Amino acid sequence: MKKRTMGTWVLAVWSICCFSAWGQSQKGDLAALLGYPQLIVYNGKIVTMDDASFESKVGTITQAMAIRDGKILATGANARIQALAGPQTKSIDLKGRMVLPGFFMTHEHPLDWAFSQPQAITHALPNDNVVVHRFLQGGSAKEQLSQFEPTLREAVTKAKPGQWILIGFNQGRDYQWSIEVSALFGRDVQKTWVDEIAPNNPVTVQNGFTGGLVNQRALDELVKVHPNLEIFSGADFGGLPMGEAGRQYLKTGLGFSRLAIPDVMFQNNIPALAQVLKNELLRWARYGVTTFGSSPYAENNLRALSYLDNKGEMPARFAWGYLGPDYSTDTLYQIAAMTGHGTDHLWLAGAWPDIGTGCMSVAPRSGAPDACHFEPDSRSREILERIIATGNRVATMHTGGDKDIDYYLDAIEQASKKAGMTLEEIRAKRHTFDHGSGAPRPDQIPRLKNLGMMASENNTYLWVDTVKQQAERYGIEYANWTVPRKSMTDGEVMTSAELDKPRPEKVFPMVLKGMNRLNDRDGKVYGPRERTDRIIQLKALTRWGAYYVLRENLLGTLEPGKFADFIVIDRDFLTIPENDIPNIEVLMTVVQGKTVHLEDPLAREVGMPPVGFTTWKDPIPAGW
DSSP: OOOOOHHHHHHHHHHHHHHTTTTOOOOOOHHHHHTOOSEEEESSEEEOOOOOSSSSOOOOEESEEEEETTEEEEEEOHHHHHTTOOTTOEEEEOTTOEEEEOEEEETOOHHHHHHHSHHHHHHHOOSSSSOEEEEOOOSOHHHHHHHHHHHHHHHHHHSOTTOOEEEEOOOOTTSTTHHHHHHHBTTTBOHHHHHHHOTTSOEEEEOSSSOEEEOHHHHHHHHHHOTTGGGSOOSSOTTSOOHHHHHHHHHHTBTOHHHHIIIIITTTOHHHHHHHHHHHHHHHHTTTEEEEEEOOOSHHHHHHHHHHHHTTOOSSEEEEEEOOSOOOHHHHHHHHHHTTOBOSSEEEEEEOOOOOOOOOSSOOSSSOOOOOSSSTTOHHHHHHHHHHHTTOOBOSOEEEEHHHHHHHHHHHHHHHHHTTOOHHHHHHHOOEEEEEEEOOOGGGHHHHHHTTOEEEEETHHHHSSHHHHHHHHHOGGGGGGSSOHHHHHHTTOOEEEEOOSSOGGGHHHHHHHHHHOBOTTTOOBOOGGGOOOHHHHHHHHTHHHHHHTTOTTTSSSOOTTSBOOEEEESSOTTTSOGGGGGGOOEEEEEETTEEEEEOHHHHHHHTOOOBSGGGSSSSSOTTO
8 A cells, every 4th residue: 555755745746737738639620620610609698707897897798609629719799700600610599598707616625525415426436336425314413313323334234344434414405504413523423433333444424514534444544545644634733733632633533534535545546536526526517617726635636636637527627726745845846836837627726734714803702712823933824934935826725814814914925025025026926815704804905905915705604604603703893804805896806706615506696695695594684885796796706716716818708719618597697686696597517618517408409418417317316
């Protein structure tokens, strides 16, 4: 069994990022050789999003678009574009439907969601030959807990000695059970219980989000692959020496499934892992998402994406963030040189030290203050400054509170100055931070603009518990610091979009949440002055997302010369009543001219076979 050290990890990252394009075929077809488009869509409402301002303007809206060799050849009036057609051009009459650029999800975790939800793994591995996988059928946390032991015992009877078992809990379609299910882990669902039921099988129990619990047999296998396990990313401690807290995690088995699944469960079966991840990307394509910005969180996840990329089977684009474990100066200089490089579907977007949420400058009304991460002389501040000083861009980093953002901005200024960078060189890095759970506060926005920064903002915080909890903990007046997209836009700082939840069907519902900031838990509006209109939300999903992943010259708008990443939707996003926005259906998703999702009604209408997620048998299991 191969042991992986920091050196082999870095070498793997380098080879995957920079050389995975080798061997990819560049053969063109007859249409490309003769100069006419392979595809024309016409008689539509094509929203190009070519307006570069911070105003509520979409720019040019046109009727038709021609695509050749995966790029947009031309846009314009129907007659002009149809005149470009050749004998092999496929022409699609949109019958007035709207076309938008493909959506970007920054700080999204599809490589986690592939194993927290049943759809991708069940479709890729429909039997128990590779992994014995079972997903609890929903209901309250108590109901799921009652299913757990019999489900695991049944799985053990089907598993061969040494075969991996995966059991998944369900946090609910509206995350209504998230707090209760999460509380089960370490309290009711314990490693000792799993060890007793499955002593001869490595087991991971997924919590419905980014992790869960592994048993001792799984930990034993994980240590064989990663002998220096204490420096690897887990639930709350990754990238840094874990100390006593980490040793406790090792005793409990909490927090290691994110690493164990790709690097151990699938260590000798990259094609199977790749198929599961491909299916998850297809699930998000069903809802219009064509590009992600995220850490891969494990070496084999990156290998699997590279495997798909080399075979020409990536159904989406993935801009990845480096997340250790090696933060040595030599390694970080190499990572900096790689930033922005890769292939059309897989490239490096930046680096970051793994941290959790951050601290606030406001004293909480009750309880202890949240821990800071980037205060001077801390270990995480040291690594952050090293990342910046070696010329890296900080991206895909999750952090929350405004006080930690103060420390983060200090780190950028101080480390960049020590490295001799000019202000223009700092701005060119496009440093970011993600989530927006308690930052930025208003007076930080001019500083963000001056440093050339942007932020990924998470509208799901307005939908479920986060904004409500922030208001209760710090005061209702601070709800405006949670996802302050309006203030950021007014201050001319770009924001991109994220869900950070395994629920791609919430893409359009969360657009409405960003507009009305109406919380589903109690029906109250939190931070009303941060409401935006639909166009600002659309800019975050499209052109500003392209800026986040360093590809605004090729993605994010529907303009000649850019990649043909677009979606066709069933109603007019710009004119329908606000409350109808969550009901929008994506009928077609195209990535670089290739259709990766096509709904059956439109497929029959245009004479093409249905494609993608909705063609699967029972794509959404009962209770999920």
